[in-house]
Amino acid sequence: MNWTVWGAVLATAAGCYGLKLAGLSLPERVLARPLVRKVAALMPIALLAALAATETFSTGRTLVIDARAAGLAFAVVALILRAPFLVVVIGAAAVTAGLRGLGWG
Amino acid sequence: MVRNAAGVGVAVGTYGVSYGALATSSGLTIAQACALSVLAFTGGSQFALVGVLGAGGSAVSGTATALLLGARNSFYGLRLAPVLNVRGLRRLFAAQLVIDETTAMTIAQDDPRAARLAFWSTGVAVFVFWNVATLLGAVGAHALGDPKKLGLDAAVGAAFLALLWPRLRGRTAWITAAVAVVVALGLVPVLTPGVPVLIAGIVTVAVVAPLAREPVA
Numbered sequence: 001m002n003w004t005v006w007g008a009v010l011a012t013a014a015g016c017y018g019l020k021l022a023g024l025s026l027p028e029r030v031l032a033r034p035l036v037r038k039v040a041a042l043m044p045i046a047l048l049a050a051l052a053a054t055e056t057f058s059t060g061r062t063l064v065i066d067a068r069a070a071g072l073a074f075a076v077v078a079l080i081l082r083a084p085f086l087v088v089v090i091g092a093a094a095v096t097a098g099l100r101g102l103g104w105g
Numbered sequence: 106m107v108r109n110a111a112g113v114g115v116a117v118g119t120y121g122v123s124y125g126a127l128a129t130s131s132g133l134t135i136a137q138a139c140a141l142s143v144l145a146f147t148g149g150s151q152f153a154l155v156g157v158l159g160a161g162g163s164a165v166s167g168t169a170t171a172l173l174l175g176a177r178n179s180f181y182g183l184r185l186a187p188v189l190n191v192r193g194l195r196r197l198f199a200a201q202l203v204i205d206e207t208t209a210m211t212i213a214q215d216d217p218r219a220a221r222l223a224f225w226s227t228g229v230a231v232f233v234f235w236n237v238a239t240l241l242g243a244v245g246a247h248a249l250g251d252p253k254k255l256g257l258d259a260a261v262g263a264a265f266l267a268l269l270w271p272r273l274r275g276r277t278a279w280i281t282a283a284v285a286v287v288v289a290l291g292l293v294p295v296l297t298p299g300v301p302v303l304i305a306g307i308v309t310v311a312v313v314a315p316l317a318r319e320p321v322a
Contacts, residue, residue, distance in 0.1 A: 002134070004164045005132070005133060005134075005137055005158065005164065006137060007164055008154060008158065008164035008165075008167050008168050009133075009137050009140055009141050009144075009145075009154070010140075010144070011164075011168045012141065012145050012150060012151075012154050012167075012168050012171040012172065012175075013140070013141060013144030013145040014144075015168070015171070015172040015175065016144075016145040016146070016147050016150050016171065016172065016175040016178070017144070017145070017200065017201060019172065019175050019176055019178050019179045020147075020175075020178045020179065020181075020182055020200040020201065020203040020204075021182070021196070021197070021200040022179050022182065023178060023179035023180060023181060023182020023183045023185075023186070023200075023203060024182040024183075024185065024186050024189070024191065024196055024199060024200050024203065025182075025186075025196070026179075026183070028183055028186075031179060031180060031183050032183070035314060035315065037180065038314040038315075038317055039310050039314045040176060040177055040179070040180045041177075042277070042278075042281045042309075042310045042313055042314055042317070043173055043174070043176065043177070043306060043310050044149065044174055044177055044269075044272060045269065045272050045273070045278050045281045045282050045285070046281050046282070046284070046285035046305060046306045046309040046310050046313075047153065047170060047173060047174050047285070047302065047305075047306040048149070048174075048265050048266075048268050048269035048272070048282075049265075049269055049281070049282035049283075049285040049286050049289075050285040050286060050288070050289035050301070050302040050305035050306055050309075051152075051153060051156055051157075051170070051262075051265040051302050052262050052263075052265035052266040052269060052286075053262075053285075053286040053289050053290050054160065054289050054290065054293060054298075054301060054302055055156055055160060055258075055261045055262035055265060056259070056262035057290060057293075058160070058290070058293045058298070060161055060298060061293060061294050061295075061296075061297075061298070062293075062294070063290060063293055063294065067256070067259065068256075068258060068259040068262060070259075071256060071259030071260070071262065071263055072259065072262050072263060072266065074263075075262070075263035075266050075267065076266070079266065079267060079270045084116075084119065085116075085119050085120055085123065085264075085267050086119040086122065086123065088263055088264075088266075088267045089123045089260045089263050089264050089267065090123075090260070091263075092256070092259050092260050092262070092263030093255055093256035093257050093259055093260040093263070094256060095256070095259070096256030096258070096259035096260075097254060097255050097256030098256075100253075100254065100256065
C-alpha cells in the first residue's frame with residue numbers, strides 16, 4: 001500500500017517536472033494554438049471545482065451533505081471577505097469540527 | 106524586489122502548512138508529503154494527489170488529476186522562456202521553479218533584468234518556505250491526532266475552493282466550474298472515487314473550450 005503511494009508521489013513528481021521543463025524547452029508554436037491555450041486555462045478551473053465539490057459532498061460512492069458543507073459555506077464567506085488562505089482552511093475545519101462536536105454530521 | 110520575493114514566500118508558506126497537514130491526514134507519511142513538495146513543487150497538483158488518495162481514489166487517478174492540473178506550468182514555461190533565456194544546467198534548475206507565483210512576479214516586471222531577478226528570487230524564496238512549511242504542517246498534523254475530529258477532511262474542500270477562487274473571473278470561468286461540479290457529483294455514485302473528478306475535468310473542458318469566445322489568460 002505504502003509502495004503504491006510512493007509510486008504515485010514519484011510519478012506525479014516526474015510528470016510535473018517534465019511538464020515544466022517542456023514549457024521552457026519546446027518551440028512556442030506547439031503550445032500557442034488558441035484552442036490549446038483555452039484548454040490550458042480552463043482545465044485548472046474544472047478540476048479544482050470538481051475536487052472542491054467531491055471532497056465536500058461525497059463519501060466513497062455516496063453523495064452526502066454533512067458538517068463539511070458548513071465548512072465549505074464558511075470558506076465561501078471567508079473568500080468573499082478576502083480572508084487569507086490559512087483562515088479559510090482552518091476556519092472551515094473548525095466549523096466542521098465544532099458541528100461534529102455538537103453531534104451533527 | 107528581494108523583499109517582495111520573501112513576502113510571496115511567507116504567503117506561500119501558509120499554503121505549505123495546510124498542504125503538509127492535509128497530506129499526512131490523507132494517509133501520506135511525513136517523508137512522502139515532503140518528497141512531493143521538493144520534487145513536484147507545484148501546490149495545486151500536490152493538493153489534488155493527496156485529496157484523491159485521501160478520498161479513497163486510486164494512485165492512477167490521483168496522479169492523472171495532478172498531472173492535468175500541472176499542465177498549466179508548461180504554458181507558464183512557454184511565456185517565461187524568452188525572458189529567462191536559460192540553457193543547459195540552468196534550464197534544468199529554472200524548470201523546477203516554473204509555478205504560479207514565479208510566473209506572476211516575473212511577467213509583472215518591465216525590463217528583462219528585473220524579470221530574471223524576480224524569477225530567481227521568488228523561486229528560491231517560495232521553494233524554501235514551501236518545503237519548510239510542508240514539514241511543519243506534516244509533523245504538526247501527525248501530532249494532533251484524529252483528522253476527522255479536527256475537521257481536516259472539510260479543510261481539503263475549502264483548500265480547493267481557495268485555489269479556485271482567484272481563477273473565477275468572467276462568465277466562461279463560472280460556467281466551467283458549474284458544469285464540472287454537476288458532472289463530478291453526478292458521476293460519484295457510479296464510479297470509483299477519484300475518477301469522477303478526472304472525467305469532469307476532461308468532459309467539461311472538451312465541451313466549454315471550443316464554445317468559449319472570450320480570450321482566456
